Amino acid sequence: MPHRYDLLVIGDANPDVIVGPLTEPLAFDQREQLVDTGSLTLGGSAAIMACGAARLGLKVAFAGRVGDDDAGHYVRDTLAGHGVDTGALHLDPALPTPMTVVLTQYEDRAVLTSPGTLTTTSGADVPAGLIAAARHVHSASYFLQPRLAADLPDLFRTARSHGATTSLDTQDDPSGTWTGLDAVLAGTDILLPNAAEARRLAGPQARTPEEAAGLLAARGPLTVVKNGADGALCHDGRQLLSVPALPVRPKDTVGAGDSFDAGFVAATLDGLPLLEALRFAAACGALSTRAHGGTPAQPTRDEALSHLTRTGAPTS
Template sequence: MPHTFDLLVVGDANPDVVLGPLDAPLAFGQHEQLVPGGALTLGGSAAIMACGAARLGLRVAFAGRVGDDDAGRYVRDTLTARGVDTRGLRTDPELPTPLTVVLTRDGAESDRAIVTAPGTLRATTPADVPAGLPAAARHVHFASYFLLPHLAAGLPGLMRTARAHGATTSLDTNDDPAGHWDPPGLAAVLPHTDYLLPNAAEARKLGGAEDLVTAAAALAGRGPVTVVKDGAEGALCHDGHTVTRAPAFPVRPVDTVGAGDSFDAGFVAGLLAGLPLPEALRLAAVCGALSTRAPGGTTAQPTWDEALAQVTRDLTPAPSHNPARERKNSA
């Protein structure tokens, strides 16, 4: 039976209020500080990744949980408007939709403070993923492992189901607010994860080493191909034997919120289009960089043709098709 979707994304979705840049330390005591800009935009690592993948032409479904409130309706409407199937997005009748405020600071484009009220995140469970959905996608991506403890506990089972139906899997843990970084459950998840997608700081914490290659090697040794986003240094990939690197794509960033999630979308889209690993890594770096051209995580995400145009000189051969029309579906 053909897969209904190219990609299923499972995880967090919420509105982001992005403010900044601050030109002084954040002040309490009811002192009002003014900043040049602000934006209300779709947030949540999983939601931003889903939008980026849909923008690249993939057939994308989303599963998670929001509240029965204006914020939840905003999330659902925005995902739908960007081409993401939201039939797997559950509405919680009691808990509120998560909310995040992102504060950027002057002179530090890649640095920001993030404050989140978790709302439905801690109540999200594997039961929020419709039973047939992991089997209906060519690839299943999970995000924000540490924000979704009940869902995280069920990830091995969800990943096994996806893989049993021919799908590949990926995980972007994102930050651990508790600072623990090595919960017992993660060891059970990694053997079922085809691709782990941390940023450099997360990779060092998860891999237990300051040297990035050493940390990536340690993580790859636990099962997944480990793909590390390293900002201005580009990206690297460790498959347990070989290190592959991609340079950073030059761009003048306006807002780096969601750049890592757009990187994830580009990487998965590249893999599903049949690109070899080095080319998928390069495409991912381009997608992450191009997403920083406007405020918010989704506004400037590139199309497939736009991203491919930036990397064609490095792709041999370079596919000219849209991955939404790629049909490598298994029964």
């Protein structure tokens, strides 16, 4: 049976309030500090990835849970406005929509999140027919959604039984434990951490992103590591590949990794070789930094390919 969707994304969606950059330490005692920019935009690693994939031309569905409140309606309407099918985005009457404040400072940022419905999002929010209808299933923010994390191994196994591939971007672990992933990694085709996350996931023996990628790939998944100004790399259990960062003048790096994820999944579904997929994903991540927020500057496929051509990176 042909798949109705190229991609099903499962996970977090919330409004992001992004302010910054801070040029001095954050002050309390009711001090008011002025920053250059502030924006309200769609946030959540899964939601940003879904929008990026839709922008690249994929047919995308989203499954998750938000509150039945103004913030939840904003999330649903914004996803739909980006071309994402929100039929499986449930509106919870009991809990509020998650909210995130992102405070930027130079190339770094602090992230404050009120979990809301993240604590109740689970595999029950993902219709079985939707999993069967997707060529690829992606999930994000594993450590923020404990019920979904517990159900994700079964969801990924079901997806694979229908011929789909799977990917996971764990994002940060607020508890700092970075454990409990063995079952889900066994069903994950592509793991998409950033360099700091990769080292923590791999354990203390991983001194570099390259070592971390190799150790994680040995546990099963193709491991693709976003390495900031140093570009990106991947390890398939046999060889390590890397690409440099692409030149761009960033205004805001929020969501760049999620746009990278969208690019890598899109390129993989197109059947591109690993090195070309890595370059394409790097272009998608870089171009997403041209505006404030995770989604406003996400590139089309033609924009990403054109950027690769202008910067001299090989394309197929």
